[in-house]
Amino acid sequence: MDSKKRYKILTILLIMQWAFIKIIVQFPNIIETYYSNGLYVFISQFLRILFGWIPFSIGDLLYAAIILFILSGIYKAIKYKNLSLKATFFKITGIISIVFFVFHFNWGLNYVRLPINASLNFKTSNYSNTELIDFTKKLITKTNESQVSITKNDTVIVENPLSKKEIKSNVGLAYNQLEKKYPQFKYTNPKVKHSLFSMPLTYMGFGGYLNPITNEAQVNSLIPKNNYAATVCHEAAHQIGIASESEANFVGYLATTNSNNAYFKYSGYLMALRYCISEIYRKDPASFEVLKPLINKGILKDMQQSQTFWQSYNNWSEKYFKTFYDNYLKANKQVDGIKGYSKMVVLLINYHKNNDFEL
Incomplete structure (x- = not known):
């Protein structure tokens, strides 16, 4: 032929x-x-x-x-x-x-595929502003506890002694712990790589991605280390078949916070808190100002450090790349596109209605 x-x-x-x-x-x-x-x-x-x-x-x-x-x-x-x-x-x-x-x-x-809450047997519904604030207060407490357990000082930024290579190598251990609780998240032959395009990724505003052709999970090697473990676990969630970005965030949160590694736990709680506090800032700025002083100064410094990192790479092209990715997600039945990342808050609040926090 x-x-x-x-x-x-x-x-x-x-x-x-x-x-x-x-x-x-x-x-x-x-x-x-x-x-x-x-x-x-x-x-x-x-x-x-x-x-x-x-x-x-x-x-x-x-x-x-x-x-x-x-x-x-x-x-x-x-x-x-x-x-x-x-x-x-x-x-x-x-x-x-x-x-x-x-x-x-x-x-x-x-x-x-079916949504993640079906696999974990909990229902999802829109949350009220009161539910969001109450949950965020609990999350602030857990994040504060996690930070102080490492630094012994609420004003000090967590300094992870592990290299990024060591953090990547520990992702399998985090998922092993999660598998004990939820067998459906079994993750065999774990492998996450640094992207060859980490610098372009940073300018595009992305922390990582999964190559769907080869099933290689790749993480931006330049992102701040305290965000790194949660990002690695997010990309590993994609590898085990969690396609939705909000659900991959949620599974990454479960993997990090169920880990025996204190730095993984902190990274997971920090990610969740960032999403929740940002949602409050967007919906209810007055409540944000009330909650902000409750967060340990070391955590606020950490958040500011991360924000400064991303702002240093802001450029005109970022919105075009994110528009492209937004359309890609919508073409694959993710109707909220890139805004779907924030749906993690819905999953967090509904999941923890029936599951208490554990450190």
Whole structure:
């Protein structure tokens, strides 16, 4: 079969795949049972074994190769008049067809699985302002306790003695503890990598990402260390099939706060507190001013340090990259797009209605 005919067949298959996805997303129970808790478990384990031992991201290199291939095809079609635009079109759509299949087969169907609260047997509902404030007060207490247990001084910033490489290597231990409580979060062959594009990621405003083609979880190596453990556990949550960003934040919170490592616990509570206090600031600035003095000065310094880090990389391009990612999430049934990150607060409040804090 010549290459032209092959690309035309792949283009037809792209249309058929798109139609199949439109149908299968109507049946999240089937995806949950047979894909997320079935086929995907073996796919993800295999990919972590296949690529986990390699210190750099194969997925990043693959992304670069695909982009160069597409740009090269467009360039040649424009430069050389004898090349058919039609043939170039089928070549590009043929490659997209392959990527589309691998994306959904290797990971993408997790976007339409059942919500995490169904797996953990708790109901979610919108919270009142009073519930948000009451929960945040409890969270402030837990974060304060976590910070003082490490520093012995409420005005001192936590200084994590572990290197980022050591933090990455401990993610499996955190999930081992979580698995004892919730077996569905079993995480075998743990491996999280530093992104080859950490500097561009920082300018784009992102802490990490999962490559859905190779199942490689990558973390921005430049982010502040006290945020690092929670980010690593967030990306590991993606690896075990938690596609929603708010749910990956929530599972990352559970993994860090159930860990035996004090620095992991602090990172998890710090992340949760940041989300809750930001939500109060957005909805009720007066209550924010009342709650802020309750937070240990060392934690406030930590939050300011993190904010200063991200502000130092603010640039005009960040909003465009986030708009692109927002549309990507919406295209994958995450209707709130990038705003969905804040839904973690809904999960936190509803989960802790029936689950007391534990240190």
